[in-house]
Amino acid sequence: xxxxxxxxxxxxxxxxxxxxxxxxxxxxxxxxxxxxxxxxxxxxxxxxxxxxxxxxxxxxxxxxxxxxxxxxxxxxxxxxxxxxxxxxxxxxxxxxxxxxxxxxxxxxxxxxxxxxxxxxxxxxxxxxxxxxxxxxxxxxxxxxxxxxxxxxxxxxxxxxxxxxxxxxxxxxxxxxxxxxxxxxxxxxxxxxxxxxxxxxxxxxxxxxxxxxxxxxxxxxxxxxxxxxxxxxxxxxxxxxxxxxxxxxxxxxxxxxxxxxxxxxxxxxxxxxxxxxxxxxxxxxxxxxxxxxxxxxxxxxxxxxxxxxxxxxxxxxxxxxxxxxxxxxxxxxxxxxxxxxxxxxxxxxxxxxxxxxxxxxxxxxxxxxxxxxxxxxxxxxxxxxxxxxxxxxxxxxxxxxxxxxxxxxxxxxxxxxxxxxxxxxxxxxxxxxxxxxxxxxxxxxxxxxxxxxxxxxxxxxxxxxxxxxxxxxxxxxxxxxx
Amino acid sequence: xxxxxxxxxxxxxxxxxxxxxxxxxxxxxxxxxxxxxxxxxxxxxxxxxxxxxxxxxxxxxxxxxxxxxxxxxxxxxxxxxxxxxxxxxxxxxxxxxxxxxxxxxxxxxxxxxxxxxxxxxxxxxxxxxxxxxxxxxxxxxxxxxxxxxxxxxxxxxxxxxxxxxxxxxxxxxxxxxxxxxxxxxxxxxxxxxxxxxxxxxxxxxxxxxxxxxxxxxxxxxxxxxxxxxxxxxxxxxxxxxxxxxxxxxxxxxxxxxxxxxxxxxxxxxxxxxxxxxxxxxxxxxxxxxxxxxxxxxxxxxxxxxxxxxxxxxxxxxxxxxxxxxxxxxxxxxxxxxxxxxxxxxxxxxxxxxxxxxxxxxxxxxxxxxxxxxxxxxxxxxxxxxxxxxxxxxxxxxxxxxxxxxxxxxxxxxxxxxxxxxxxxxxxxxxxxxxxxxxxxxxxxxxxxxxxxxxxxxxxxxxxxxxxxxxxxxxxxxxxxx
Numbered sequence: 001x002x003x004x005x006x007x008x009x010x011x012x013x014x015x016x017x018x019x020x021x022x023x024x025x026x027x028x029x030x031x032x033x034x035x036x037x038x039x040x041x042x043x044x045x046x047x048x049x050x051x052x053x054x055x056x057x058x059x060x061x062x063x064x065x066x067x068x069x070x071x072x073x074x075x076x077x078x079x080x081x082x083x084x085x086x087x088x089x090x091x092x093x094x095x096x097x098x099x100x101x102x103x104x105x106x107x108x109x110x111x112x113x114x115x116x117x118x119x120x121x122x123x124x125x126x127x128x129x130x131x132x133x134x135x136x137x138x139x140x141x142x143x144x145x146x147x148x149x150x151x152x153x154x155x156x157x158x159x160x161x162x163x164x165x166x167x168x169x170x171x172x173x174x175x176x177x178x179x180x181x182x183x184x185x186x187x188x189x190x191x192x193x194x195x196x197x198x199x200x201x202x203x204x205x206x207x208x209x210x211x212x213x214x215x216x217x218x219x220x221x222x223x224x225x226x227x228x229x230x231x232x233x234x235x236x237x238x239x240x241x242x243x244x245x246x247x248x249x250x251x252x253x254x255x256x257x258x259x260x261x262x263x264x265x266x267x268x269x270x271x272x273x274x275x276x277x278x279x280x281x282x283x284x285x286x287x288x289x290x291x292x293x294x295x296x297x298x299x300x301x302x303x304x305x306x307x308x309x310x311x312x313x314x315x316x317x318x319x320x321x322x323x324x325x326x327x328x329x330x331x332x333x334x335x336x337x338x339x340x341x342x343x344x345x346x347x348x349x350x351x352x353x354x355x356x357x358x359x360x361x362x363x364x365x366x367x368x369x370x371x372x373x374x375x376x377x378x379x380x381x382x383x384x385x386x387x388x389x390x391x392x393x394x395x396x397x398x399x400x401x402x403x404x405x406x407x408x409x410x411x412x413x414x415x416x417x418x419x420x421x422x423x424x425x426x427x428x429x430x431x432x433x434x435x436x437x438x439x440x441x442x443x444x445x446x447x448x449x450x451x452x453x454x455x456x457x458x459x460x461x462x463x464x465x466x467x468x469x470x471x472x473x474x475x476x477x478x479x480x481x
Numbered sequence: 482x483x484x485x486x487x488x489x490x491x492x493x494x495x496x497x498x499x500x501x502x503x504x505x506x507x508x509x510x511x512x513x514x515x516x517x518x519x520x521x522x523x524x525x526x527x528x529x530x531x532x533x534x535x536x537x538x539x540x541x542x543x544x545x546x547x548x549x550x551x552x553x554x555x556x557x558x559x560x561x562x563x564x565x566x567x568x569x570x571x572x573x574x575x576x577x578x579x580x581x582x583x584x585x586x587x588x589x590x591x592x593x594x595x596x597x598x599x600x601x602x603x604x605x606x607x608x609x610x611x612x613x614x615x616x617x618x619x620x621x622x623x624x625x626x627x628x629x630x631x632x633x634x635x636x637x638x639x640x641x642x643x644x645x646x647x648x649x650x651x652x653x654x655x656x657x658x659x660x661x662x663x664x665x666x667x668x669x670x671x672x673x674x675x676x677x678x679x680x681x682x683x684x685x686x687x688x689x690x691x692x693x694x695x696x697x698x699x700x701x702x703x704x705x706x707x708x709x710x711x712x713x714x715x716x717x718x719x720x721x722x723x724x725x726x727x728x729x730x731x732x733x734x735x736x737x738x739x740x741x742x743x744x745x746x747x748x749x750x751x752x753x754x755x756x757x758x759x760x761x762x763x764x765x766x767x768x769x770x771x772x773x774x775x776x777x778x779x780x781x782x783x784x785x786x787x788x789x790x791x792x793x794x795x796x797x798x799x800x801x802x803x804x805x806x807x808x809x810x811x812x813x814x815x816x817x818x819x820x821x822x823x824x825x826x827x828x829x830x831x832x833x834x835x836x837x838x839x840x841x842x843x844x845x846x847x848x849x850x851x852x853x854x855x856x857x858x859x860x861x862x863x864x865x866x867x868x869x870x871x872x873x874x875x876x877x878x879x880x881x882x883x884x885x886x887x888x889x890x891x892x893x894x895x896x897x898x899x900x901x902x903x904x905x906x907x908x909x910x911x912x913x914x915x916x917x918x919x920x921x922x923x924x925x926x927x928x929x930x931x932x933x934x935x936x937x938x939x940x941x942x943x944x945x946x947x948x949x950x951x952x953x954x955x956x957x958x959x960x961x962x
Contacts, residue, residue, distance in 0.1 A: 109828060166795020176913075217795055245798035248805030250836075253813070254798040257832040283939060284799055314647020314698055317726035317735040318765055324729030332734070347590060351738040355731075432657075458764060 004207040006200060009098040009131055010142050010186055012073035014045030016065055016096075018087055019078035022053035031076055031102065031139075032056065033151050040146040045069060065090040073097045076139060081105040081114065088121050092128040099125060101135035107192050108136050108257070122194045137191025138167030141174060143184060144210065150174075158183020159212035160291060163201040165190055165219045166245070169284065173215070177288050179440065181447025182295065185210035197222060199230035206234040213294050214240045215287060219255040228272055235277035238478050239294040239470075243281040244269045277474050279466065289454060289463040297426040298452040301467055303380035304329045307373040308355035310366070310385045316355035319383070319457040326461035330354050337376040341369060363387050367415045374423040383428045383460060386442050387412045405438035410445055417449040428460050429453045485688040487681060490579040490612055491623050491667055493554035495526030497546050497577075499568055500559035503534035512557055512583065512620075513537065514632050521627040526550060546571040554578045557620060562586040562595065569602050573609040580606060582616035588673050589617050589738070603675045618672025619648030622655060624665060625691065631655075639664020640693035641772060644682040646671055646700045647726070650765065654696070658769050660921065662928025663776065666691035678703055680711035687715040694775050695721045696768060700736040709753055716758035719959050720775045720951075724762040725750045758955050760947065770935060770944040778907040779933040782948055784861035785810045788854040789836035791847070791866045797836035800864070800938040807942035811835050818857040822850060844868050848896045855904040862907045864941060867923050868893045886919035891926055898930040909941050910934045 015035065021028040032048060036057070040046050046059065047068040053061040062068045065075065065087065075096050079087055081103055091099050106118035122132050133139050138149040144157040149167070153174050160182055164170040167189040174187055185208060188201055198218055205214040214234050221227045234240050246255030247266045273280040279294075281287035293299060306328050308319055320330045333341070333354045341352040344365060351357045358369050366387040374382050388408055420427050429446055431439045431453055443453040454460035496516065502509045513529060517538070521527050527540065528549040534542040543549045546556065546568065556577050560568055562584055572580050587599035603613050614620050619630040625638040630648070634655050641663055645651040648670040655668055666689060669682055679699055686695040695715050702708045715721050727736030728747045754761040762768035774780060787809050789800055801811045814822070814835045822833040825846060832838045839850055847868040855863050869889055901908050910927055912920045912934055924934040935941035 105828065164795065166793070166798070168793025168797075169795035169799070172796065172913075219795065219798060243799075245795055245802060248802045250805040250811035251798050251802035253834065254801040254811070254832075254836045257834045257836075257838070283803065284796075285937065285939070312647070312649025314645065314650035314700065314726055315653060315765075316649075317647070317700060317732050318650070318724075320735040321726060321729045321732035322764065324731040330731035330735070347586070351735075353734065353738045355735045355738075357738075456766065458766070 004204050006131070006196075006204045007208075009074065010140070010204075011145055012044070012097065012147075014047065014069070014072050015040065015074045015076060015147075016047045016049055016062075016068050016072045016094075017076045017078065018049040018065055019080075019083070020048045020050055020056060020061075021078075022050050022056055022061070025057060028078075029056070030151075031078065031149060034148045034153070035146070037151045038143070038146040038148045038153070038155060040148075042146070044146070045072070047072065065094055068094070071095075074140075075099045077101045077103050077135075079103060081117065081135075084117070084121055088124050091125065091130060096130060098131045098133065100133035100137070100139035101191075102137065102139065103134070104136040104191075106135045107194070118192065118194050126195060132195035133188070134191040135194060137165070138170060138189035141170070141184065141187040149189070154178045154183055156183050157185060157210065159185055159210070160295065161185050161201075161205045161208065161211040161214050162187045163190070163198060163205070163214070163216040164188065165193060165198075166217060167191070169217045169245075172284065173217075173288070177291060179444075180288070180292060180453065181444040182291060185212075193222060199223060199226040202227075202230035202234045202240070205240075206230075206237045212238060213291060214238050215243075215291055216241075217243045217245060217284075217287070219245045228276060231272065231276040231278050236478065239299075240276075240278040241281055241287055241290050241294065242269075242273055242278050243284060243287045274473065279470050285459060286462065286466075289459050290466050292447070292452050292454070293463040293467045296447065296452040297420055297450045298381070298428060298464065298467060299426075301381050301426050301464060304468065305331050305378045305380040306354075306464075307376060307379040307382040308384075309370055309373055309382060310356070310358065313357055316351075316357050320355050322457045323383070323461050326458075326465040328461060328464060331378040333373075334376055334378060337372060340372045344368065363412065363415065367419065370416070370427075371419055371423065374419060374425040374427075379425065381426045381428060381464065383430065383457070385430055386439065386446075387415055388438070388442070402437065405436075406441055409438050409442035412442060413445040413449055413451065416446065416451050420449075420451060427451055428464065430455070430457060430460060432456060485685050487612070487677075487685045488689070490555065491621070491685075492626055493525070493578065493628075495528065495550070495553045496521065496555045496557060496628075497528040497530055497543075497549050497553045497575075498557045498559065499530040499546055500561075500564070501529045501531055501537060501542075502559075503531050503537050503542070506538060509559075510537070511632075512559065512630060515629045515634070516627070518632045519624070519627040519629045519634070519636060521629075523627070525627070526553070528553065546575055549575070552576075556580045558582045558584050558616075560584060562598065562616075565598070565602055569605050572606065572611060577611060579612045579614065581614035581618070581620035582672075583618065583620065584615070585617040585672075587616045588675070599673065599675050607676060613676035614669070615672040616675060618646070619651055619670035621670075622651070622665065622668040630670070635659045635664055637664050638666060638691065640666060640691070641776060642666050642682075642686045642689065642692040642695050643668045644671070644679060644686070644695070644697040645669065646674065646679075647698055648672070650698045650726075653765065654698075654769070658772060660925075661769070661773060661934065662925040663772060666693075674703060680704060680707040683708075683711035683715045683721070686721075687711075687718045693719060694772060695719050696724075696772055697722070698724045698726060698765075698768070700726045709757060712753065712757040712759050717959065720780075721757075721759040722762055722768055722771050722775065723750075723754055723759050724765060724768045755954065760951050766940060767943065767947075770940050771947050773928070773933050773935070774944040774948045777928065777933040778901055778931045779862070779909060779945065779948060780907075782862045782907050782945060785949065786812050786859045786861040787835075787945075788857060788860040788863040789865075790851055790854055790863060791837070791839065794838055797832075797838050801836050803938045804864070804942050807939075807946040809942060809945060812859040814854075815857055815859060818853060821853045825849065844893065844896065848900065851897070851908075852900055852904065855900060855906040855908075860906065862909060862945065864909045864911065864938070867910055867912060867920065867927075868896055869919070869923070883918065886917075887922055890919050890923035893923060894926040894930055894932065897927065897932055901930075901932060908932055909945065911936070911938060911941060913937060 051063040107115035170189040246252040529542045532544040588596035651670040727733040
């Protein structure tokens with residue numbers, strides 16, 4: 001497959017940052033800080049532009065874009081809106097490929113004069129073959145190229161693309177899905193979408209070999225037909241998960257203030273997703289949770305029968321309620337499976353009826369239990385807690401020991417990964433309550449090994465039901481490589 | 482009001498722990514560890530009983546219950562079920578007030594012989610005027626008396642009672658609501674409820690001066706009429722929040738294995754709660770969230786108009802959607818309020834239409850914004866993020882500094898508490914994503930000052946809607962003192 005026409009703009013040789021404030025490290029230097037922190041300057045050129053500074057934080061600074069070394073492929077504009085026309089002409093003269101306008105104050109203000117200025121700058125740049133991100137957006141996060149728009153983003157690239165009008169939602173996804181182990185091929189915040197917009201990026205996503213799962217946050221759809229076609233094409237190749245903002249009156253009003261978008265109805269967007277074969281996430285948490293499902297072995301779940309192991313009496317009762325409420329089943333344990341479990345599980349204070357409450361303190365017994373349950377004839381997936389060497393129900397807490405905790409977490413992941421491999425049954429692990437460093441490490445390692453981890457039984461149940469519904473609807477999701 | 486007849490059993494002078502294992506600190510000594518850790522022995526007597534040990538962890542041990550010093554008011558039974566008949570006779574001879582049977586293996590096993598033994602032991606003890614907790618339960622957490630059934634529970638007493646058949650759910654509530662700042666008057670895990678059960682504890686809760694809000698997890702209702710009357714009486718005095726487990730087929734089967742309970746239907750339980758004036762929580766998260774609402778100023782919210790401040794563009798859009806979906810309103814900002822906000826908020830990159838997105842880095846401007854919004858004529862409550870001295874949208878992360886972080890969190894709480902006081906409008910603060918120590922400190926301090934904190938806009942929206950629905954249904958909730 002030949003490279004997509006948009007591909008070069010995700011791989012700039014050098015970036016000029018126009019309008020970066022001078023002085024020592026300060027908040028307004030955010031983009032500069034992020035690129036430095038992600039070591040963009042090591043293999044590329046990074047050129048701050050500011051006529052009032054010789055250098056900023058040890059990096060040589062240039063008075064105008066025209067004074068920077070060649071080549072510059074990508075420009076990040078931090079200048080005020082009134083300074084944009086001059087920058088546009090300089091970008092054309094410089095021969096850049098793309099300009100990202102962090103600069104806001106255009107069509108989203110509702111001011112007709114500023115909307116006209118936005119249209120003008122885009123058509124001037126497009127005529128010269130230059131593509132535009134924004135205005136009013138955070139731009140690009142491309143970890144394989146060391147490009148990031150905030151400090152602290154994961155440096156490692158991954159297989160999920162996220163396309164978002166909103167920079168806040170882009171950060172939310174990178175940080176919070178990132179904390180759960182997900183890594184990204186590209187994340188794009190495109191704001192007002194005056195030139196490049198959702199359908200361009202979805203089309204690119206379908207072709208991008210680094211992207212295996214496509215996710216997007218959409219406020220307004222400017223070109224309904226193009227958008228639908230792009231979703232359909234992408235969803236034929238890869239799982240596509242879409243979240244629409246502004247589906248209520250209050251949300252639509254907010255979207256209009258935010259990116260000048262005119263939002264549509266839930267019914268229309270839902271129908272669009274169904275017809276195109278994409279999954280409509282109802283909330284941001286849903287988008288996170290279904291992304292986890294689509295990038296782990298949970299994706300291959302074959303049916304509704306859940307083996308629920310651990311969690312303790314009343315928690316098991318509520319968990320069974322939550323699974324049943326989501327349309328899943330917690331079928332009674334087959335007699336042969338019960339017999340195998342009773343070989344080593346005592347009767348008092350336990351239950352081998354599904355949900356299985358073994359109340360055991362040791363990881364080996366837990367592993368044996370999980371393996372037997374996973375192999376039961378009516379079980380399609382197993383939902384359980386982290387099989388860590390926990391203490392009993394009334395046991396004392398141990399003093400913290402970071403090294404031992406990490407090793408224990410990794411051993412627990414290894415046990416589940418092995419069981420998942422051996423039985424061919426997906427495992428879902430619940431990590432509830434305040435996250436400890438051990439639990440966070442467990443969750444990230446588990447994800448890396450293809451195990452789905454959720455913060456609550458309700459969110460797990462929704463995600464499992466979503467995958468099953470999605471598969472039923474389209475008879476086989478596109479393959480994740 | 483004279484003391485409730487059950488009051489003495491929550492204030493035992495001394496506790497005997499019968500069947501505590503000997504040896505150095507070990508997991509099976511859980512109850513003993515918890516009582517020692519909560520310093521029960523300082524002002525009371527704590528007597529481990531084990532014929533094979535002289536002392537356990539430095540505490541003198543007695544061969545039988547009859548050998549312990551007088552008085553012993555409460556016995557915790559860790560002996561196996563077959564040893565229970567002897568213990569029962571000794572408890573009667575010793576003249577104790579109450580026995581808590583951690584011992585399991587009775588009616589919940591479905592074995593008729595064990596069910597008969599359970600009935601027998603209860604009637605023997607009751608005839609002697611001794612009350613029974615359990616069997617098959619974790620018993621009591623009474624922080625004002627230094628009684629706890631797990632190590633690590635908060636030592637401070639509070640105003641919330643939780644009554645639970647399940648020990649796992651009791652721990653969940655103590656730990657996870659505890660982490661959000663809630664403190665407890667009494668938590669009772671009563672298991673099979675062979676003697677004392679939900680209606681007894683609800684009746685006690687209505688009279689207990691230390692309890693201001695009553696919460697309960699119920700699996701099976703053994704005495705429908707008594708239970709309904711107890712809920713009605715308690716709900717007339719104090720907010721009562723009930724969570725029912727086993728409302729689905731799978732959940733009911735789990736409940737039967739767990740505490741031998743026969744569960745009822747959602748419709749019946751829902752009707753019972755409505756008629757009695759209690760709130761039915763749909764999930765454990767709901768129970769947590771409505772408890773937060775019922776014990777903070779959110780309880781007094783007067784209407785549906787939400788002022789939504791901060792969070793950034795796309796997050797504001799999704800937040801407005803979530804509030805609208807829960808039946809709340811995000812009304813347009815009145816002109817006069819807009820004028821006041823525009824005195825210090827620039828136009829580009831911001832919005833003063835509700836949701837208000839000021840995109841500001843400094844806490845003072847945020848405080849001014851919040852105060853103006855809270856006073857707007859169409860606003861009944863304000864939903865916002867922690868007003869910490871955050872960096873801008875593209876800013877660098879600061880290096881950690883625990884002391885400064887704590888001070889900053891406390892200053893932020895102080896600002897919101899002052900605004901809540903001055904404007905009379907409840908504030909709801911969202912603390913999302915992975916909890917940092919700073920955010921945890923913020924959340925707990927905020928709760929202490931009567932500010933409701935939620936982990937997501939969806940959970941906040943549900944809790945706000947719940948309080949409004951509850952008030953509409955019964956015209957004024959009972960007062961929290």
